[in-house]
Amino acid sequence: MSLTIEAVTGDELKDVLPDLARLRITVFRDWPYLYDGTEEYEREYLAKFIAAQGAVCVVARDGKKVVGASTASPMAETDEEFILPFKAAGYDVSKVFYCGESVLIGGYRGQGAGHRFFDEREAHARRLGGYEISTFCRVVRPDDHPLKPASYRPLDGFWKKRGYAPADGLVAQYPWKDIGESDETDKPLQFWTHRL
Numbered sequence: 001m002s003l004t005i006e007a008v009t010g011d012e013l014k015d016v017l018p019d020l021a022r023l024r025i026t027v028f029r030d031w032p033y034l035y036d037g038t039e040e041y042e043r044e045y046l047a048k049f050i051a052a053q054g055a056v057c058v059v060a061r062d063g064k065k066v067v068g069a070s071t072a073s074p075m076a077e078t079d080e081e082f083i084l085p086f087k088a089a090g091y092d093v094s095k096v097f098y099c100g101e102s103v104l105i106g107g108y109r110g111q112g113a114g115h116r117f118f119d120e121r122e123a124h125a126r127r128l129g130g131y132e133i134s135t136f137c138r139v140v141r142p143d144d145h146p147l148k149p150a151s152y153r154p155l156d157g158f159w160k161k162r163g164y165a166p167a168d169g170l171v172a173q174y175p176w177k178d179i180g181e182s183d184e185t186d187k188p189l190q191f192w193t194h195r196l
């Protein structure tokens with residue numbers, strides 16, 4: 001099973017939005033995201049992504065079927081909730097490049113797509129120019145959370161290998177609805193950073 005990887009930008013981004021929404025709803029249902037996704041939430045979230053100048057979506061395909069996707073855009077073009085902790089910590093937000101989600105269907109993992117997602121997004125940031133820091137965030141959940149699967153293997157080792165490390169104090173609060181909850185609640189998101 002071999003995957004093809006393509007970086008999509010500009011007007012073509014709108015063509016991948018339905019696949020991106022489908023993948024986010026499917027993959028982020030799992031631990032640690034536990035996202036009870038809806039098309040309405042996705043429409044709003046992805047409308048902001050597609051409007052961002054300099055956005056990229058790296059798409060993984062098996063034949064014609066999109067089985068994975070990974071997004072990024074300049075931090076200044078993202079939500080205020082993400083920008084706030086960087087401003088509060090004194091960062092020049094215009095020099096920060098934000099790597100958003102990476103979502104790959106389970107059966108396709110372990111073939112290097114996760115590395116390619118980072119390679120392509122960081123290359124895109126370098127092409128745009130002017131960025132000094134690449135960052136992403138991951139949700140913080142208590143270790144004794146009842147929905148944490150015993151077999152879960154964290155991605156920390158992978159991210160460290162990519163040169164990223166958790167940045168002290170850079171934590172955003174971002175809302176979504178968890179599985180089993182009736183309303184959206186804010187989740188703490190820890191940023192990891194890496195010099196470009």
Ligand SMILES: CC(C)(COP(=O)(O)OP(=O)(O)OC[C@H]1O[C@@H](n2cnc3c(N)ncnc32)[C@H](O)[C@@H]1OP(=O)(O)O)[C@@H](O)C(=O)NCCC(=O)NCCS
Pocket residue numbers: 027100101102103104105108109110111112113114115116138153154155158161
């Ligand atoms: C993140 C994700 C896209 C990576 O995809 P992938 O195809 O497994 O990535 P790669 O094959 O390039 O492997 C990346 C590293 O993760 C490791 N890895 C593979 N499967 C893993 C697993 N189940 N759990 C933890 N790490 C794993 C690999 O060993 C590899 O490390 P290496 O370079 O030392 O070999 C995929 O795991 C995924 O969709 N996860 C669920 C969503 C998520 O957590 N996204 C990240 C935050 S948005």
